[in-house]
Amino acid sequence: MDDLPCGIVSFDDTGRVVFTNAGLRAMLGYDAGELEGGHVERLLTVAGRIFYQTHFFPLLRLTGSAREVFLLMRTKTGADVGALANASRTTRGGETMIDCVLMEVHERRKYEEELLRARQAADRANEELAAHARALEAALDREREQALEIELQTQHTQDQAAELEAQQEELQAAYDQLLARRDELEAARIAADDANRAKSQFLTTMSHELRTPLNAIGGYVQLMEMEVQGPITEKQRQSLKRIMSSQRHLLQLVNAVLDLARIEAGRLEYRLEPVDVEAMVAGVVPMVEPQLAEGQLKLTHSVEPGLCVRADREKAQQVLINLLTNAVKFTPEGGEVSVQARVDDSSRLVRIEVRDTGIGIPPEQLPRVFEPFVQVPSQERREREGTGLGLAISRDLARGMGGDLTASSSLGAGSTFTLALPRA
Amino acid sequence: MDVLTRNNVKVSGAGAQPMLFAHGFGCDQNMWRFVAPAFADDYRIVLFDYVGSGRSDVAAYDAARYATLDGYADDVLDVCHALELRDVVFVGHSVSAMVGVLAAKREPERFAELILIGPSPRYLNEAPEYVGGFERSDIEGLLETMDKNYIGWANYLAPAIMANAERPELGAELSESFCSTDPVIARRFAEATFYADNRADLADVRVPSLILQCSEDIIAPREVGEYVHRALGGSTLRQMQATGHCPHMSAPEETIALMREYLSRRNGD
Numbered sequence A: 001m002d003d004l005p006c007g008i009v010s011f012d013d014t015g016r017v018v019f020t021n022a023g024l025r026a027m028l029g030y031d032a033g034e035l036e037g038g039h040v041e042r043l044l045t046v047a048g049r050i051f052y053q054t055h056f057f058p059l060l061r062l063t064g065s066a067r068e069v070f071l072l073m074r075t076k077t078g079a080d081v082g083a084l085a086n087a088s089r090t091t092r093g094g095e096t097m098i099d100c101v102l103m104e105v106h107e108r109r110k111y112e113e114e115l116l117r118a119r120q121a122a123d124r125a126n127e128e129l130a131a132h133a134r135a136l137e138a139a140l141d142r143e144r145e146q147a148l149e150i151e152l153q154t155q156h157t158q159d160q161a162a163e164l165e166a167q168q169e170e171l172q173a174a175y176d177q178l179l180a181r182r183d184e185l186e187a188a189r190i191a192a193d194d195a196n197r198a199k200s201q202f203l204t205t206m207s208h209e210l211r212t213p214l215n216a217i218g219g220y221v222q223l224m225e226m227e228v229q230g231p232i233t234e235k236q237r238q239s240l241k242r243i244m245s246s247q248r249h250l251l252q253l254v255n256a257v258l259d260l261a262r263i264e265a266g267r268l269e270y271r272l273e274p275v276d277v278e279a280m281v282a283g284v285v286p287m288v289e290p291q292l293a294e295g296q297l298k299l300t301h302s303v304e305p306g307l308c309v310r311a312d313r314e315k316a317q318q319v320l321i322n323l324l325t326n327a328v329k330f331t332p333e334g335g336e337v338s339v340q341a342r343v344d345d346s347s348r349l350v351r352i353e354v355r356d357t358g359i360g361i362p363p364e365q366l367p368r369v370f371e372p373f374v375q376v377p378s379q380e381r382r383e384r385e386g387t388g389l390g391l392a393i394s395r396d397l398a399r400g401m402g403g404d405l406t407a408s409s410s411l412g413a414g415s416t417f418t419l420a421l422p423r424a
Numbered sequence B: 001m002d003v004l005t006r007n008n009v010k011v012s013g014a015g016a017q018p019m020l021f022a023h024g025f026g027c028d029q030n031m032w033r034f035v036a037p038a039f040a041d042d043y044r045i046v047l048f049d050y051v052g053s054g055r056s057d058v059a060a061y062d063a064a065r066y067a068t069l070d071g072y073a074d075d076v077l078d079v080c081h082a083l084e085l086r087d088v089v090f091v092g093h094s095v096s097a098m099v100g101v102l103a104a105k106r107e108p109e110r111f112a113e114l115i116l117i118g119p120s121p122r123y124l125n126e127a128p129e130y131v132g133g134f135e136r137s138d139i140e141g142l143l144e145t146m147d148k149n150y151i152g153w154a155n156y157l158a159p160a161i162m163a164n165a166e167r168p169e170l171g172a173e174l175s176e177s178f179c180s181t182d183p184v185i186a187r188r189f190a191e192a193t194f195y196a197d198n199r200a201d202l203a204d205v206r207v208p209s210l211i212l213q214c215s216e217d218i219i220a221p222r223e224v225g226e227y228v229h230r231a232l233g234g235s236t237l238r239q240m241q242a243t244g245h246c247p248h249m250s251a252p253e254e255t256i257a258l259m260r261e262y263l264s265r266r267n268g269d
Helices: A022-028 A046-063 A106-225 A234-264 A277-295 A313-330 A366-370 A390-400 B069-083 B095-106 B136-153 B158-166 B183-194 B222-231 B252-266
Strands: A007-011 A017-020 A065-074 A080-092 A095-104 A273-276 A298-303 A308-311 A336-343 A349-356 A404-410 A414-422 B010-012 B018-022 B044-047 B088-093 B111-117 B209-215 B235-243
Touching (some): A022 A065, A022 A095, A234 A390, A308 A313, A313 A349, A313 A414, A390 A414, B018 B095, B095 B111, B111 B252
Parallel strands (some): B088 B111, B209 B235
Antiparallel strands (some): A007 A095, A065 A080, A336 A349
16 A cells, blocks of 8 residues: 555544554655544535535545545645545444545645636626627617617708798798789889879870960950950959959869878978078068958967978968968957967977857867868858868878968867978 | 525425524535434424535525625525524534624524624724634635636536445435535635624624534634624523534534533523
């Protein structure tokens, strides 16, 4: 036994060592007799002892043998020795014995350690790969999600683009409509202009056409009144007077109608200049003096001195004459007409008020006095009939100069017509 | 996968009260071969393998679950639930002693007795006072040995085991897989066992218990046995003559006798 090239140890189930050979003692550095009777665990490191109790002994106990079991042995001096063990558990002569053959495994141990390291490295590499694969998978999933998002957004953008296109088409249609409308309006304007021009042309022509015979009538009547063509009787003179009166009336009517038409056609030209109000009023009063005398009416005027308006002198006078004539017409005998001019509260306008003491205008008719061809019925009307155009024209003229013509009245007390003009 | 298949559960015995055997680290239910049959007349014997050991279903192994002893306690309770065991006499060896403690802590009403063979609540020493028996380097050495033996154990397949059937004293039935076949699982079981610390769990258990303390057991030394006895309320400590860590294999008669004595006393015989 001692010459065999291996270590041999025999022990019982309790672990008590019964036999060792020289090879084993040499492996672990013991002398003869040192190990017998002691516990087999003495030959092992602590790790080896745990392994013996948990694996090696149970293996032997349950199967009867152990093959190529690696054990960490311990030398007498406490050094580690790796060994491979083959063991059998047998019964000899009534006794159960475990025989164990041990061989040192220096080279093999190194080789095995290399293999083990390589294997563990491979396992780690595999794990890393798996982790990478998982990370890639996760990244791929994220990519897919993002791609999906982008697709959704693209779809969304496309939908929006389609919407915008639709809106653009609507806008285009609306625009086209506007252009068409503009063209229509342009055409209408041209038509209106044409109509206006036609109207003006008509007015000019009519003006000439109407006045010419009227002038002729006037001319020849005057001729006869002057007895150029022979003496005339008193009865004839009366008739001529009536003819002349009608002619004048017709002329007035024609002029008024043509004026109104011209105003409406916008053909009237206003030459605005500073006009001294007191002078203007003083200038028109004499024109109504005959009527004043006829009706035994009193006329008063009071104008702030130095008051100036910016107006077309002729047209302003025309309005004033119109107002005065009306006032005189509607004031009963012995009544009073007054003209006053003052600066209005805003101090930008001058108000020229023509007041009469006539019967006044009923409230429901007051708004209508400025309408063309409207005449307020009056019991006190003079014989002379008006055209009903005076106030309409007067208001248009006043407004054309940047002012206005307004009326107020109290029944039985009289009326006041106010011409307002911009202060100069 | 039902629990009975997953944990290779074997039920036998003529008795009514269940006796559940839990193997320790490094082996499988075969380690009870010399003790369990002695109780077959009086008890219903339930044997099983933890997932990853013996002939359990390795596919059911979950590294997270079995990283701590709680996962193993889950196996014990799963078996109890599957068989609707009540009034269980739990027999646990080595690390299974603590597994039993954890299971009894979770479902105390299910267990009648705990029989703990070579228990240790913590294997690592903890300065200044606690002696578990080992330093970290010792455990690392164990793990290295286990790693190395995988290479050797690749040869431990059926043919080698079958050859031993010629030896009559070993009995006829031998499982085809002995100890842990998967080295990774075995290593993790080792880590779960030797790095565990269940000292605090002992005080929570009130199930009566028997502690079988071996002589000269480096894995569960006497101081540790006494520590467990002090911490485990209602425990009985029996010092054995058997040496080493596996009295149920090296000294089955003494083991059986002590168990019988305890159980009959407890039942008032």
